[in-house]
Amino acid sequence: MLSRRHATVESEETGIDLAPMLDFVLNLLIFFIITTSFVKESGINVTRPQALTAEHKESGNILIAIRPNGEIWMDKRRVDIREVRGLIESLHIERPDDTVVVIADKASQTGALTKVMDEVKLGGIGEVSIAAAPPVGS
Secondary structure, three states: OOOHHHHHOOOOOOOOOOHHHHHHHHHHHHHHHHHOOOOEOOOOOOOOOEOOOOOOOOOOOEEEEEOOOOOEEEOOEEEOHHHHHHHHHHHHHHOOOOOEEEEEOOOOOHHHHHHHHHHHHHOOOOOEEEOOEOOOOO
């Protein structure tokens, strides 16, 4: 027969406390979210014109591409010229320090470029850059 002493002993389950590890992983996740720069890509590849005075800039978080046929692309989708100002205004509210880089194909119309630049400035962003490729061999 079993004695009462053995019957009353409750078995304790041993395990690993995951709370410190989860805290650490959550802190890492927050760190990476804060330090990541979110870039709105244009969504298409464009042949940029070459310029002798082209400079490399790290800034320019909002990209707008203009294709040779005049199509305008923002955030990997085609947009109409009338949508550009509204999209820029909403992006400017979310991230007021962002700048715009217009990537116009070398075969695109100058009129499309000036319309896009006007809409960007009317949308509240004063600094607009035009992307150009450095000359071949430099």
